[in-house]
Amino acid sequence: MSATDTEVRELELSRADFPDDFIFGTATSGHQIEGSRFGGCGVSHWDTFAATPGNTVRGESGATACDHYHRWERDLDLVRDAGFDCYRFSTSWSRVLPEGRGATNAEGLDFYDRLVDGMLERGLKPFATLYHWDLPVPLADLGGWRNRDVAAWFADYADVVMKRIGDRVATAATINEPWCVAWLSHFMGEHAPGLRDIRAAARAMHHVLLAHGRATQAMRALGMNNLGLVANFEYSAPADDSPQARKAARLYDGIYNRWFLGGVFHKAYPEDVLEGLGPHMPEGYEKDFDIIGTPVDWLGINYYTRKLIAADGSDQFPALKEVEGPLPKTQMGWEIYPDGLHHFMTWVHETYTKGLPIFVTENGMASPDEVMNGRVDDAARIDYLNRHLAAVRKALRAGVPLKGYIVWSLLDNYEWALGYEKRFGLVHVDFETLERTPKASWHALGRALRR
Incomplete structure (x- = not known):
């Protein structure tokens, strides 16, 4: 039976099944919900990317999004009323510094x-993230993540933000999902700035980590603790038993998963990825590892799916392709594979973080939810949460120092190049009226967290 055929109405686990200090939360990002046309926000490369025909579904942008800028009080009530402990949000670089600097x-x-x-x-712990992809256009004009100076710009931005709110946030993360910032946006071209250039990608892959290190140092200088990095992970499996597929899957894992953790925790990049990116890396990049490896207090794991990988038969790095898998899929076309989450929690702990606290900072699914008679019955999402929470508890029992689980997302929102079609929210948003309707999953979480 697929997830969409289930009739699940309750979560199988409750708060009592987790440690007393385990934190449950939900997350959003600034550009996806706030509305970039409000409150003196500057123009980001996502605004110009969306204004370019063909880049986003129906040319949709985050100009209004969910109008969280004006509706934030009611939205925070929704977080509190569901029984969550924390709210993970991002500050917008363009909103704070419209020119990126100055x-x-x-x-x-x-x-x-x-x-x-x-x-x-409201009794919620603020979990702040400094960057969730909205680079100010004046900095994009200077090369953005291709320009080494972005690390200093980002550290200055971190200083400005945290001088204002750093005394009250429970945790602070630097950059959300560096793979998306660098590879998806500069090699695959699917996100702003929409480049397909291996030299640009190699530089962005390095500079995003250099910026992470510089910003972490800037926040340390303010006396802040509980600083982390939030990385996204995809489980990579060979599409068949051939040596070529196994090699391709391993390389995909290197680009997606091992590159960023290697830089931060081992002060080295994986050799198999450097075989392709090495010729395009900035000169002397090895000298930056002491900054990149600035100690963090925790790691955030964002996890959604696995990919089946095969060789594409070409001689051009990375010479791999994705193959459609057999498992039930979400509205995004992503396979539902909770074992992948369990793998990453245990693998990260054993290979990289060695006892550091770990948070699942994003986990969730998109489904084509509709309001029917005032209700949104998203049984598939409840089933998804059940299966992934079971993976979390399994990892906890194996001794992984997991400290929290955060659901993506509080609200249906602007899903970047995919516009407003893909609904990840626990709360349905009517993008014509902006009315919020809590879904069955929101209610189920509330009951579980009160149990």
Whole structure:
């Protein structure tokens, strides 16, 4: 039976099945929900990417999104009323520093000040992320993530934000999903800035980690603790038993999973990936590893799916392709594979973090949810949560130092190049009226967290 055929209405696990200090939360990102046309927000490369025909579904942008900028109080009520402990949000670089550097936007800083205070007033722990993909256009014009100077720009931005809210956030992360910032956006061209250039990708793959290290140092200088990196992971499996498929799957794992963790925790990049990217890397990149490897206090794991990988038969790096798998899929076409989450929690602990706290910072699914008679019955999402929470508990029992599980996402939102079609939210958003309707999964989580 596929996930979409289930009649699941309750979560099988409750708060009592997890340690007393285990944190449950939900997450969003600034550009996906706030509305970039409000509050003096500057133009980001996502605004210009969306304004270019063919880049996003129906040319849709984040100009209005969910209008969280004006509706944040009700949205925080939804987080609190579901029984969550924390709310993971991102600050927008373009909203805080419209030019990317220099003069701050007082309205933007005031907004995040109010937002953090609003979380604390509701008993929610603020989990802040500094960058969720909206690079200010003036910095993109200077090369963006291809330009080594981005690391200093980002550290200055971190200093500005955290001087304002750093005294009240429970945790702070630097960059959300460096693979998306670098590879998806500069090699595959699917996200802003929409490049398909191996030299640009190689530089972005390095500079995103250099920026992470510099920003971590800047926050340490402010006396902050509980600093982390949030990386996304995909389980990579060979599409068949051939040596070529096994090699391709291993390389995919290197680009997606091992590159970023290797840089931060081992101060080295995987050799199999360097075979392709090495000739395009910045000169002297090896000298940056002490900054990249600046110690963090925790690691965030974002996990959604696995990919079956085969060789594409070409001689051009990385010479691999994705093959459709047999498992039930979400609205994104992603296979549902909870064993992959269990793999990454245990593998990261054993290979890289060695006892550091780990959070599952994103996990969730998109489904074509509709409001029917005032309700949204997203049984498939409840089933998805059941299966992945079981994987979390299994890892906890094996001794992995997991400290929390955060559901993506609170709201249906602007899903980047895919516009507003793909609905990840626990709360349905009518993008015509912006009315919020909590889904069955929101109610089920609330009951489980109160049990």
